[in-house]
Amino acid sequence: MTAPFALWTYLAATPLLWLTVTVLAWIAADALAQASGRHPLVNPLLLTVAGVAALLLATGTPYGTYFAGAQFVHFLLGPATVAIAVPLFRNWPLVVRHALPMLAALLAGGLTAIASALAVAASLGVPHDVLVALAPKSVTAGIAMGISEGLGGAPALTAVLVIATGLIGAVMVTPLMNALGIRDYAARGFAVGLASHGIGTARAFTVDPVAGTFAGIAMGLNALLSAVLVPLIVRWVL
Amino acid sequence: MLRAFAVLLVCQLAGEVVGRALALPIPGPVLGLVLLAAGLGLASRHGWVTPAEIESTALGRTASGLLAVLGILFVPAGVGIIQQFGLLGQYGLALLLALVISTAVTLVVTVYVFLGVSRWLR
Numbered sequence: 043m044t045a046p047f048a049l050w051t052y053l054a055a056t057p058l059l060w061l062t063v064t065v066l067a068w069i070a071a072d073a074l075a076q077a078s079g080r081h082p083l084v085n086p087l088l089l090t091v092a093g094v095a096a097l098l099l100a101t102g103t104p105y106g107t108y109f110a111g112a113q114f115v116h117f118l119l120g121p122a123t124v125a126i127a128v129p130l131f132r133n134w135p136l137v138v139r140h141a142l143p144m145l146a147a148l149l150a151g152g153l154t155a156i157a158s159a160l161a162v163a164a165s166l167g168v169p170h171d172v173l174v175a176l177a178p179k180s181v182t183a184g185i186a187m188g189i190s191e192g193l194g195g196a197p198a199l200t201a202v203l204v205i206a207t208g209l210i211g212a213v214m215v216t217p218l219m220n221a222l223g224i225r226d227y228a229a230r231g232f233a234v235g236l237a238s239h240g241i242g243t244a245r246a247f248t249v250d251p252v253a254g255t256f257a258g259i260a261m262g263l264n265a266l267l268s269a270v271l272v273p274l275i276v277r278w279v280l
Numbered sequence: 281m282l283r284a285f286a287v288l289l290v291c292q293l294a295g296e297v298v299g300r301a302l303a304l305p306i307p308g309p310v311l312g313l314v315l316l317a318a319g320l321g322l323a324s325r326h327g328w329v330t331p332a333e334i335e336s337t338a339l340g341r342t343a344s345g346l347l348a349v350l351g352i353l354f355v356p357a358g359v360g361i362i363q364q365f366g367l368l369g370q371y372g373l374a375l376l377l378a379l380v381i382s383t384a385v386t387l388v389v390t391v392y393v394f395l396g397v398s399r400w401l402r
Contacts, residue, residue, distance in 0.1 A: 067355075
């Protein structure tokens with residue numbers, strides 16, 4: 043009984059175990075998603091996060107120990123963001139042709155993302171400091187946390203709200219767009235990238251490369267716009 | 281493959297340097313994306329690479345490979361939710377409702393403005 047326990051104590055503290063768990067959980071979740079015909083509700087990220095989080099809670103493993111292994115995966119977010127330049131370049135003529143629609147959709151969507159979240163939450167009695175943390179929820183995590191912190195919000199809370207927004211958009215976008223009868227993948231991708239940043243972009247890339255490209259552009263543009271808009275709205279309206 | 285990865289890292293690093301130096305509110309990787317896109321644009325102007333053939337280059341294959349598994353890269357940050365259950369506390373339900381409604385409204389507004397302006401220009 044002590045030998046397996048000693049082995050567990052050793053492994054549970056090594057980066058190798060949690061890196062392996064992360065990769066295997068993703069492969070299993072992605073296989074499930076594939077088997078479901080990429081059904082929007084069977085979202086591999088949602089399944090993996092739920093599975094790994096449950097395992098950490100069940101084994102009493104602190105997040106810091108988990109992250110020591112998972113950071114190698116986390117690190118690749120940076121290079122992967124840079125890599126969006128490749129489909130951007132590949133689809134450049136399409137991007138130029140849609141420059142004006144993108145600009146208009148950016149302004150309308152960026153403002154809507156902030157204002158609608160604040161309006162609903164404020165009407166439900168959410169207090170001011172939590173509203174500040176909520177305002178940048180459609181922005182990619184790194185910038186959203188910076189915006190929130192600069193305004194006196196809690197960056198950790200912002201991070202959770204950002205990731206939840208990403209998952210909600212990734213699950214919602216395909217059925218919603220299909221129900222509305224919208225088949226333009228540039229428009230669909232742009233909408234999900236704007237509303238749900240990188241997680242929406244990841245979903246868009248699994249549906250269509252053009253959708254993924256426009257999602258990536260929307261993510262970048264909305265990060266810029268929101269860095270300006272959120273402080274203005276928080277100071278003037280809240 | 282290794283050279284292509286080095287290109288991505290160098291662009292990200294250059295993005296970090298530019299962002300810090302100019303005190304821009306944009307993260308390094310997003311600036312790195314802009315720098316790499318500008319670099320590819322310049323390269324195509326000189327006839328070194330065309331949009332059609334980018335995907336068959338080492339850089340193109342590395343980028344496609346990374347973007348194909350983009351979802352898993354959000355797992356470590358997503359699992360961070362286990363640390364924050366307390367913060368969600370009494371406002372958890374109100375916040376969830378705000379996120380669901382806001383995300384749906386944002387998707388609809390964005391997609392219709394995009395399509396509306398596209399049609400209006402045509």
